Amino acid sequence: MTEEELxxxxxxxxxxxxxxxxxxxxxxxxxxxxxxxxxxxxxFIMNLGRYVLENGFPYVDPFTIHENLQPVAQQWLSGxxxxxxxxxxxxxxxxxxxxxxxxxxxxxxxxxxxxxSGGEKFLSFVLSFGVGVIASYWIVPRPHIISTIILLSEVxxxxxxxxxxxxxxxxxxxxxxxxxxxxxxxxxxxxLILCLPFLFVKNSRHxxxxxxxxxxxxxxxxxxxxxxxxxxxxxxxxGIDSINQSIKEMLTPSAHNLRGKIFYLSxxxxxxxxxxxxxxxxxxxxSGGIIFLAIMHERNVILFYFLATxxxxxxxxxxxxxxxxxxxxxxxQLAINTFLIVKILKYGFWKIIFPLKVxxxxxxxxxxxxxxxxxxxxxxxxxxxxxxxxLSLFLTALVFSGIFFTTLDTDKKESDEIYGSAMxxxxxxxxxxxxxxxxxxxxxxxxxxFGLKYYIDSRSEVFLPANNGQKNIFKEYLDLKSGKIxxxxxxxxxxxxxxITDSKDYFLYDxxxxxxxxxxxxxxxxxxDYEVIRCKIFVPKNGV
Numbered sequence: 001m002t003e004e005e006l007x008x009x010x011x012x013x014x015x016x017x018x019x020x021x022x023x024x025x026x027x028x029x030x031x032x033x034x035x036x037x038x039x040x041x042x043x044f045i046m047n048l049g050r051y052v053l054e055n056g057f058p059y060v061d062p063f064t065i066h067e068n069l070q071p072v073a074q075q076w077l078s079g080x081x082x083x084x085x086x087x088x089x090x091x092x093x094x095x096x097x098x099x100x101x102x103x104x105x106x107x108x109x110x111x112x113x114x115x116x117s118g119g120e121k122f123l124s125f126v127l128s129f130g131v132g133v134i135a136s137y138w139i140v141p142r143p144h145i146i147s148t149i150i151l152l153s154e155v156x157x158x159x160x161x162x163x164x165x166x167x168x169x170x171x172x173x174x175x176x177x178x179x180x181x182x183x184x185x186x187x188x189x190x191x192l193i194l195c196l197p198f199l200f201v202k203n204s205r206h207x208x209x210x211x212x213x214x215x216x217x218x219x220x221x222x223x224x225x226x227x228x229x230x231x232x233x234x235x236x237x238x239g240i241d242s243i244n245q246s247i248k249e250m251l252t253p254s255a256h257n258l259r260g261k262i263f264y265l266s267x268x269x270x271x272x273x274x275x276x277x278x279x280x281x282x283x284x285x286x287s288g289g290i291i292f293l294a295i296m297h298e299r300n301v302i303l304f305y306f307l308a309t310x311x312x313x314x315x316x317x318x319x320x321x322x323x324x325x326x327x328x329x330x331x332x333q334l335a336i337n338t339f340l341i342v343k344i345l346k347y348g349f350w351k352i353i354f355p356l357k358v359x360x361x362x363x364x365x366x367x368x369x370x371x372x373x374x375x376x377x378x379x380x381x382x383x384x385x386x387x388x389x390x391l392s393l394f395l396t397a398l399v400f401s402g403i404f405f406t407t408l409d410t411d412k413k414e415s416d417e418i419y420g421s422a423m424x425x426x427x428x429x430x431x432x433x434x435x436x437x438x439x440x441x442x443x444x445x446x447x448x449x450f451g452l453k454y455y456i457d458s459r460s461e462v463f464l465p466a467n468n469g470q471k472n473i474f475k476e477y478l479d480l481k482s483g484k485i486x487x488x489x490x491x492x493x494x495x496x497x498x499x500i501t502d503s504k505d506y507f508l509y510d511x512x513x514x515x516x517x518x519x520x521x522x523x524x525x526x527x528x529d530y531e532v533i534r535c536k537i538f539v540p541k542n543g544v
Contacts, residue, residue: 019125023110027102027136041458042094042141044445046086049079057225061468063448065436065455065494069468072226074185074233078143081183094141102139105149106132109306112156115163117313124313131305134262138302145302147184150176152306154191155286158198158210162282165206170213174220181221185230186237191217194307197285237461242475247460249299263301267291270308273315283311418526418535419443422500423450425522426537430498438491438499441477455494487511491540503534512538 044063051062057076061069073079085093106128113124139145154176161169173191181188195214199207224230237243244250254260270287273279287308294304419439426435427450437454439447444457456463456477463473479485487508491499499518501509512518513536522537 019121020107023106023125023128023132024103027099027106027132027139041445042082043449044457044459045075045079045142046083047079047445047448048073048076049081049083050087052076052080053083061462063454063457064444065453066468066470066473069462069470071459071462071467072185072229072233074226074230075143075183076225077179077182078146078184081146082141098139098141098145101145101149102132102136105135105139105145105152105306108149108152108156109310112152112159112310113313115156115159116310117317120313120317123316127309127313131309134259134266135302135305137259143184144187144299147180147187147190148302148306150180150183151187151190151194151303154194155307155310158195161210162198162201162206165203167209170209173213174216177217177220178223181224181230185224185226185233187234188221188231189234190303191221193289194286197282197289200281200285233467236464236466240461240464242478243460243464244297246478250297252295253298253301259301263294263304266305266309267294270312273312277315279311279315283314287311418502418524418533419446419500420450421524422522422535422537423447423452426450426452426498434497436495436497438494438496440501440505443500455496483507488515488517497539499538501536501538503532509534509536512536517541 047063048058051058052073055062058073059070061071082094082097085097089096109131110124110128113127114121117124154173157169157172161167173195177188177191180191192214195210195217199210201207218231221231222228253263255264270291274284274287290300290304290308293300294308423446426432426437432451435452437447437452439454441456441460442458444454447454448457456473460474461467463477465472476485476490480487480490499512501512503509513520517540518538519541520536521539522535524535526533526535
């Protein structure tokens with residue numbers, strides 16, 4: 001057996017395993033860069049799960065200072081899931097679960113690309129790897145990652161049904177509907193909407209089966225603690241101007257940052273591909289609808305990458321992209337490794353955490369193995385060797401370089417840790433059950449984890465009259481932040497016992513610091529990115 005034949009045989013045996021490893025790694029650096037202290041919303045979700053396990057389903061809000069609010073706990077099962085992991089395994093357990101969910105997403109997406117491309121392995125792998133790397137930013141412990149898995153699984157089954165005409169593939173869809181409405185009811189309507197593009201086929205039997213399945217999806221959606229209120233949650237939560245204009249994830253993706261640029265380039269590439277190649281109508285309507293949702297709200301961008309990009313595998317399946325991509329990756333590897341060396345020289349190798357040191361050393365050893373295996377004397381620069389023998393080399397360097405960069409400077413204090421320290425002080429020195437706390441909207445969920453009653457949290461839609469059955473608390477909060485309501489009147493209206501704010505909330509922090517009617521019982525100072533952030537707990541002088 002010649003050296004060429006031996007190389008081909010080894011690659012044929014090992015390439016599928018290498019692809020799986022690299023697809024797994026493509027989402028790893030996103031999970032590695034996640035820190036629980038950065039995710040106040042995660043705290044609220046876990047607190048909800050803890051409450052459900054201890055007290056049952058809430059029909060009156062148990063977390064805020066407001067009385068008789070009647071919101072729908074539309075993410076209760078997600079809360080139970082994340083709380084059980086956190087309770088048993090801590091923050092690192094959440095990171096591992098986060099990574100596993102991301103890996104499942106990429107693997108389903110990979111299989112979907114293989115299906116629509118007719119088995120084009122290289123094209124499917126490149127698409128899946130790229131989506132894994134880009135979408136990893138959105139892979140954080142919040143309900144949307146679970147709902148994305150459910151919706152992607154639904155599309156996979158719908159695509160297989162469309163191709164095979166096997167109606168049994170539709171049987172899991174009603175079950176997925178029940179899971180979705182309990183894990184993340186706000187997006188339950190998508191389980192019906194995703195079926196619509198697959199009705200555009202010239203087969204009446206196909207259409208009848210799919211319409212019957214949609215009816216079952218609706219009926220199974222009723223299997224939740226809140227019935228129709230959960231299924232119709234989206235109609236009371238979206239399209240609200242005050243929310244769309246003030247909540248970051250509800251804004252249109254910005255082209256001023258790298259994520260936004262990648263999104264708009266990806267969107268343009270899909271439109272170009274659909275114009276260049278003939279694709280089925282179901283792909284045009286599916287991708288077009290998801291693109292519309294993603295342009296409206298940044299929170300839908302993860303759906304864009306997993307549900308709108310896979311038709312590219314169909315569009316480009318007959319185009320030979322292998323040599324082009326391999327040469328491109330070769331130069332990307334050179335650029336990233338050059339940058340990596342500069343960073344190591346600047347920060348030092350010992351700056352990164354121990355697991356990443358192991359990964360980085362493994363990458364170097366794997367790179368050395370590839371160089372020896374391919375006999376660097378000519379193989380790397382020969383174009384006929386480049387596409388196959390060095391695929392693992394290029395992508396491994398790319399992935400682990402990404403892991404390295406995202407974990408630099410992880411020892412710095414984050415905002416949630418600053419507020420967490422203040423809340424810990426309250427719990428240790430006051431009676432939590434007697435505290436009525438004002439804290440910025442983003443940190444309400446964190447206060448709930450400490451057992452403190454607070455004014456508002458990140459569930460913006462819950463504080464609208466349509467969802468809480470009371471008043472527009474969200475507008476009241478925005479009026480306070482904009483100065484339309486004097487803070488003295490606002491604080492006396494609710495008779496807060498404690499107020500936590502920091503120096504980044506310039507107006508309120510400065511005004512309370514000067515106001516003789518309030519005194520400071522706690523103060524801390526943290527440095528973040530060369531910026532000094534001060535946090536204080538204020539109490540009314542005639543109060544605590």
